[in-house]
Amino acid sequence: MPRLLVLQSIWGLDQCPGFDVWNDLETALQAVIDAGFDGAGTNLVRKERTAVTARFMNERGLAWEAQVLAGSADELARYADEAARLGAHHLNVQVRGPLDRVADAVRLMEGMEVVRRAAGLPVFYETHRARLSQDLPFFLRLLDALPDLPLTADLCHYVVAGEWDLPIDAAKHAAIDRVLRRAHAFHGRVATAHQVQAPIGGHHQPWLDLFAGWWRRGFDHWRARAAAGDTLSFMVELGPPPYAVVDSQGRELTDRWQEAQRLKDLVRGLWQQA
Template sequence: MARLLVLQSVWGLDKCQGFDIEHDLDAALERVIAAGFDGVGVNIARVARTATVARVMNARGLAWEGQVLAHDAPQLAAYIAEAHRLGAHHLNVQVAGPVPHLSDALMLIDSLIPLAQTAPLPVWFETHRGRLTNDLLFTLRMLAARPGLRLTGDLSHYPVAGEMELPLRPDQLAAIETILKHCHNFHGRVSTTHQVQVALVSPQHQGWLDQHKAWWRRGFELWLAQAGAEDALTFMCELGPPPYAITAPDGTELSDRWDEAQRMRDIVIGLWDEVNG
């Protein structure tokens, strides 16, 4: 039966109260495992950090996501080889950009897709601000031209980049639906019209929490419709440290990021159970 794996971002533990990933990453990872997460995600460029993640997760048979920023095909090929060597469950790729012309984007995509299709582990391309997928409408044009592009859906970036307002227009909902149809992996946080990461527990953000939950639920439905019995969908809770996390004048975060990560995990599991029976 297809299953859901909920991961915790190692970056999301940076400067998080009760964690010291710089000096005691082992203890941080053990705490994540004890909390019931199915694994973690880590930036492969952080070599020492990734080595620790691989050692701890591989020994327990848990999943971990490798994350990279790729500028070209040779760089991606090297990252794929390294992720496979270290035992990553999959590789999440942010593609460098944005670029001014669709033809430039397609030329780059055409050099990367064959590597992803022949890789010894799943490779997905993340929707992210400041990257090739920065603009929602530009990304839709890329998907229309290259429908085989398999995405990691981090939907938090598009409300901010496009200054979306609730209630969303039909064309905006349709655009995100197209993104969701290409998603094989998810990163999660709740964003709004002007902030990329807000507290789940704040009542003023309830509308945006509901919108993100609806997107995640729909993404799960679409993924399950084409999944095999042995497939696993990964969802990574990716609540980042400041300046992603909003802070008070004294620099303290306005919410408990670790508590919110666990709340997000429970929300996601609940949505999965709704659609997967």
């Protein structure tokens, strides 16, 4: 039966009270698992952090997401080999960009697709600001040319980059749905028109409702095409400042770890409804 894996971003524990991911990562990872997460995610460029995460998760039969920034097929091939060797559940790729011409983007992704299809693990391309996928109309034209690109849907970037305000109109919902139909993994936080990471609930509840609705729809699309035994990952990715909102003294306005656990529970509830 298809399963949901809810992961916790290790970057999302940086500067988080009670955690020291720089000097005592194993304790942090144990706290993540004790809190009910199914694994974690880390960037391959942080070699020591990746080695600890891979060993910790692999020994326990748990999942971890490898993350990279790549700008060529050759670069992607090196990262894919490394992630497969280390036993990652999948490789999440932010593609360098943006580019000016869709034709150039298509050429770049065609080369990366050759690598992805031959890789020893699943490879997904993340939707993200300041990357190839930054501009949603541009990215949808890329999907017109290459409709089978497997994506990691990090939808907050389109909301804040486009300054989308509520209510979201039908055209924007339709555009997001095209991304969701290609989503093979998710990164999760709640954004607003002007904040990439907003506190959860309170006066931001309408934004939480928006993202929850999108995630639920993405789960529906994924389950419609999933085979028995497939796993979908959702990584809770509440980052440290400047992603997190702070007061005049630099203190975060919310308890980021508590919010991460709230998102985990919310996402699992959406999965049960899907």
